[in-house]
Amino acid sequence: MTSRRRFLQSGLLSAAALGLAPATACAAGDGMAVRKDSVRPRVASTWDFGVGANQSAWQALQAGGSALDAVEAGARWAEGTLCNSTVGRCGYPDRDGVLTLDASIMDGDGRCGAVAAIEDIAHPVAVARAVMEKTPHVMLVGAGAQQFALEQGFERHSLLTPEARAAWEAWRKTARYSPQINAERAGMPAAARPGNKQNHDTLGILALDGQGRMAGACSTSGMAWKLHGRVGDSPIVGAGLYVDNEVGAATASGVGEEMIRNAASFLVVELMRQGRTPMDACREAIERVVRKRPQASRTLQVCFLAMNRDGEVGAFALHDGFVYAVCDAGQREALLQARSVYPGG
Numbered sequence: 402m403t404s405r406r407r408f409l410q411s412g413l414l415s416a417a418a419l420g421l422a423p424a425t426a427c428a429a430g431d432g433m434a435v436r437k438d439s440v441r442p443r444v445a446s447t448w449d450f451g452v453g454a455n456q457s458a459w460q461a462l463q464a465g466g467s468a469l470d471a472v473e474a475g476a477r478w479a480e481g482t483l484c485n486s487t488v489g490r491c492g493y494p495d496r497d498g499v500l501t502l503d504a505s506i507m508d509g510d511g512r513c514g515a516v517a518a519i520e521d522i523a524h525p526v527a528v529a530r531a532v533m534e535k536t537p538h539v540m541l542v543g544a545g546a547q548q549f550a551l552e553q554g555f556e557r558h559s560l561l562t563p564e565a566r567a568a569w570e571a572w573r574k575t576a577r578y579s580p581q582i583n584a585e586r587a588g589m590p591a592a593a594r595p596g597n598k599q600n601h602d603t604l605g606i607l608a609l610d611g612q613g614r615m616a617g618a619c620s621t622s623g624m625a626w627k628l629h630g631r632v633g634d635s636p637i638v639g640a641g642l643y644v645d646n647e648v649g650a651a652t653a654s655g656v657g658e659e660m661i662r663n664a665a666s667f668l669v670v671e672l673m674r675q676g677r678t679p680m681d682a683c684r685e686a687i688e689r690v691v692r693k694r695p696q697a698s699r700t701l702q703v704c705f706l707a708m709n710r711d712g713e714v715g716a717f718a719l720h721d722g723f724v725y726a727v728c729d730a731g732q733r734e735a736l737l738q739a740r741s742v743y744p745g746g
Contacts, residue, residue, distance in 0.1 A: 443712045443729040444471060446606040447654045447704065450488075451726035452734050454479050454606050459728050468608040468616035469508050469530075476504065476526035476618040479604040486568070488604045490523055490560045492622020494569050496576070497629045500561045502622055503636040504529045509615035509646030513539055515636035516546040521557045526620045528555060529636070540636060572626055603635050605642065605652030607708045615710065617644045617652055624657075633657025639667035648674045649709035651682070654723070655702040659690050669707050679707035680715025680740070687717050687742050704739065719743060 444458045445451070458475035466474070480489030480502075487493070494500040504525035505515035514533025516525050517540060528550045532541055541549050551557060603621040610616075619635040619642045634641035634657035641657065643666040644650040651669035653660045660666065665686055672682035683705035691698045704723040706716045716725050716739035723739040 441712060441729055442609055442611050443708065443714070443727065444475065444606065444608045445706055445708050445714045445725060445727045446475060447604060447652065447706050447723075447725050448602065449724055449726070449736055450479060450483050450485060450604065451606065452728075452736060453483060454604055455726050455728035456733065457482075458606060458608055459733065462608070462610055466610075467612075468610040468614045469506070471608040471610065472606045472616045472618035473506060473526055473530055475606040475608075476506070476604060476620045477524050480504075480524050480526060480620050483604075484562075486565065486625065487602050487622055488620055489622065491562050491565060492560075493565050493625035494561060495623075495629045495631065496626045498561075498566070498569050499629055500565065500622060501629075502560075502620070503632060504618070504620040505636045505638055505642050506530050506533060506618040507616065507638060507642055507644040507650075508533075509644045509650070511645070513638045513644075515540040515638060516550075517542045517632040517636040518630060519543070519546040519550065521559060522547060522550045522555050523558055523560065524555070526618050528553070529618075539638065542632070543630075569626070576626075602702075602704075603633075603641065603652075603654045603657075605635075605654055605706060607644070607650040607652060607706065609708060609710070609712050613646070613710065615644050615646050615650050615708070617642045617650045619652055634660035634665070637661060639664045641666060643667045643670045645670055645674075646710065649679065649707060651679075651705060651707040654704040654706075655719070659694070659697075659701060659703050663690055663693070665690070665703075665705065669705050673707065673709050678715055679709050679713055680717060683707050683715055683717035684740070684742075687719055690719065691742060699743070706739075717741070 444455045446454045454475035457478035458471035461471040461474040484491040501518040502525040503517045506529045507513040514529040516528045531553050605619045607617045621635040623633050640660040642652050651666040669682045669686045704718040708714045718739045718741040720743050721741045
């Protein structure tokens with residue numbers, strides 16, 4: 402299996418080679434924009450595992466699915482096929498040793514659904530879509546979310562893996578909680594620290610389909626060793642995810658509390674509504690976070706990924722290290738490096 406380091410190198414090189422590519426190819430890295438002379442289906446996802454999520458999303462689009470189908474397929478891949486300490490079945494638990502999952506999904510027409518702190522259900526994003534389509538509500542949480550999932554035919558499974566339990570047992574020896582940039586996995590064993598392929602954050606995925614419809618989804622197990630019941634930004638519409646067919650879509654990764662405090666993904670979309678490019682909108686939202694909490698911003702990572710209705714993709718981060726993946730008919734595996742407010746910080 403290709404190592405994460407090789408994968409990153411090859412993906413980033415591919416992105417650099419696409420610096421002046423037309424709209425039928427993936428977006429160029431480092432904030433460069435996709436040309437707008439034609440609008441084609443496109444998918445963008447956070448982090449290096451976004452490449453795999455994009456592949457599943459693209460298959461859904463090729464099969465005639467909508468943007469909503471695509472983002473659900475991409476998030477389901479991350480929840481079920483990927484084994485990562487921050488998303489889905491291999492996620493790290495809270496400080497009580499309980500694995501809880503959060504997810505949201507949103508269509509560009511304003512419909513949305515979410516679940517938070519759900520236990521023992523393998524595909525929270527699918528439950529979130531069921532909340533959107535089969536209830537008058539937007540969010541269900543905890544035991545109520547699980548009850549609804551079981552009533553809808555989802556199966557209950559214990560999702561805490563032996564590896565995640567071992568990491569939790571190791572953490573309990575010190576019970577030290579100190580989130581790290583690009584690694585909201587405080588106190589984890591060396592094998593899971595920054596640079597390890599198992600260590601990243603939320604899967605956020607955005608899609609534009611052939612009919613010009615947009616959609617987005619988020620899925621995460623949240624911060625490791627969090628207080629039981631803690632919910633981050635991922636299932637909160639407007640914080641971790643926001644989509645508007647008239648403008649574009651945005652998703653966030655990093656420390657969720659900062660996204661909640663700033664209604665961050667909604668902010669990015671509104672900045673695009675005012676005429677900013679996706680990258681500029683992401684950058685301005687990051688700068689607002691810094692202005693409000695300048696001291697905290699030195700130690701916490703905040704990342705945004707956005708796509709406008711023309712398929713132009715952009716991203717920005719508070720600190721170095723945020724990568725994202727973009728996929729369309731011209732390129733399937735581009736992995737791009739986002740610019741940051743504190744390069745090298």
